[in-house]
Amino acid sequence: MRMVDLIEKKRNGSAHTKEEIDFIINGYTNDDIPDYQMSAWSMAVYFQGMDDQERAALTNAMVHSGETIDLSAIEGIKVDKHSTGGVGDTTTLVLAPLVASVGVPVAKMSGRGLGHTGGTIDKLESISGFNVEISNNTFIELVNRNKVAVIGQTHNLTPADKKLYGLRDVTGTVNSIPLIASSIMSKKIASGADAIVLDVKTGSGAFMKELKDAKELANAMVKIGRSLNRKTSAVISDMSQPLGYAIGNALEVKEAINTLKGEGPDDLYELCLTLGSHMVVLANKATTLEEARNLLIESIQSGKALQHFKLFIEAQNGEESVVDDTTKLPQAKYQIDVKAESTGYVSEIVADQIGIAAMMLGAGRATKESKIDVSVGIELRKKIGDEVKKGDPLVTIHANSEKVIEVIEKIKHSYTITSSSVRAPELIYSIISE
Numbered sequence: 020m021r022m023v024d025l026i027e028k029k030r031n032g033s034a035h036t037k038e039e040i041d042f043i044i045n046g047y048t049n050d051d052i053p054d055y056q057m058s059a060w061s062m063a064v065y066f067q068g069m070d071d072q073e074r075a076a077l078t079n080a081m082v083h084s085g086e087t088i089d090l091s092a093i094e095g096i097k098v099d100k101h102s103t104g105g106v107g108d109t110t111t112l113v114l115a116p117l118v119a120s121v122g123v124p125v126a127k128m129s130g131r132g133l134g135h136t137g138g139t140i141d142k143l144e145s146i147s148g149f150n151v152e153i154s155n156n157t158f159i160e161l162v163n164r165n166k167v168a169v170i171g172q173t174h175n176l177t178p179a180d181k182k183l184y185g186l187r188d189v190t191g192t193v194n195s196i197p198l199i200a201s202s203i204m205s206k207k208i209a210s211g212a213d214a215i216v217l218d219v220k221t222g223s224g225a226f227m228k229e230l231k232d233a234k235e236l237a238n239a240m241v242k243i244g245r246s247l248n249r250k251t252s253a254v255i256s257d258m259s260q261p262l263g264y265a266i267g268n269a270l271e272v273k274e275a276i277n278t279l280k281g282e283g284p285d286d287l288y289e290l291c292l293t294l295g296s297h298m299v300v301l302a303n304k305a306t307t308l309e310e311a312r313n314l315l316i317e318s319i320q321s322g323k324a325l326q327h328f329k330l331f332i333e334a335q336n337g338e339e340s341v342v343d344d345t346t347k348l349p350q351a352k353y354q355i356d357v358k359a360e361s362t363g364y365v366s367e368i369v370a371d372q373i374g375i376a377a378m379m380l381g382a383g384r385a386t387k388e389s390k391i392d393v394s395v396g397i398e399l400r401k402k403i404g405d406e407v408k409k410g411d412p413l414v415t416i417h418a419n420s421e422k423v424i425e426v427i428e429k430i431k432h433s434y435t436i437t438s439s440s441v442r443a444p445e446l447i448y449s450i451i452s453e
């Protein structure tokens with residue numbers, strides 16, 4: 020088998036066999052296939068696409084390019100949730116303890132963030148003492164005992180994906196549905212999940228700006244999951260504006276705590292109930308989504324979900340008292356309001372620009388070497404559809420420096436206020452399930 024022949028085959032629109040895909044991924048992982056040939060093949064895939072069988076084979080090859088996590092010692096069906104990313108996406112902080120509180124095992128392997136804010140690990144480390152550097156045995160023990168634990172990504176998972184993503188990033192082939200879908204699903208499957216719920220974002224703050232592209236990606240990932248014997252569902256949700264009100268690590272932890280109390284933003288609460296219901300059903304803890312939803316609501320209303328969050332924090336050496344007193348979370352030195360310059364209704368918030376503004380404050384990483392300030396961020400005061408009067412705060416900036424003129428200007432340019440009333444965007448566009 021020669022790589023040049025396989026490049027030509029895909030360039031001409033033909034489908035690869037499983038053996039051919041294994042040859043490509045193994046060869047590239049082992050440095051037998053050079054970057055220039057893999058670049059040519061990636062571009063051929065970008066233009067010619069892949070069928071369902073090819074996508075499943077590519078995902079499977081990337082899963083087996085490195086280590087896989089064996090979670091068989093954990094009792095029950097392990098359900099993972101993956102979001103394609105957005106601004107103010109606090110769902111994991113709410114969902115992990117929430118679905119665990121109704122008996123669904125959540126064995127979460129998370130990374131640090133690169134972008135608007137930190138990843139789940141960075142956010143949890145806003146809590147004093149919280150430790151993700153735990154052994155596999157301790158990780159499994161905690162999930163069996165408490166139904167939830169979060170560990171850092173220390174394993175050599177999907178090295179083929181890491182290598183291929185780096186290449187795609189510099190060759191203009193990132194936006195390829197087969198390559199995106201196999202990249203995401205390979206990591207989830209290698210992490211040991213039995214079932215996967217996908218939150219596919221669409222809108223200005225999402226990777227997939229257009230709804231049709233988000234639907235295509237969601238369908239592709241659900242089909243891959245099914246092909247590789249994983250129960251898989253996808254929820255396509257709005258990211259035309261930030262989710263909830265908080266963008267920033269400690270701020271998002273506080274918002275997650277409020278949501279677990281039943282006092283969080285309506286959109287974050289509703290999305291967590293939707294995603295959580297699918298997780299509960301896939302774990303066979305409920306037979307219908309309505310039954311699952313009622314279980315989750317009852318857990319929130321009874322205080323069980325909040326107690327489970329405290330249990331989760333305490334088990335990983337965090338200061339669990341932050342749940343009762345959120346002032347113990349890191350606080351920024353300055354709170355600066357950005358005020359509306361006209362009266363009317365908020366018609367648009369450019370979500371990714373708000374995210375960049377938060378990163379400029381230090382809430383996220385521009386590069387892997389950047390250091391995060393977990394105390395800083397942005398708190399929205401008005402969202403799309405809200406009425407505003409001139410001088411009303413649109414957002415509150417949480418900063419450790421008063422020199423935030425550029426951040427203020429970026430936020431102002433991200434908001435559009437019109438004289439006519441505007442409807443808030445739909446939160447859930449579509450659900451793709453088995």
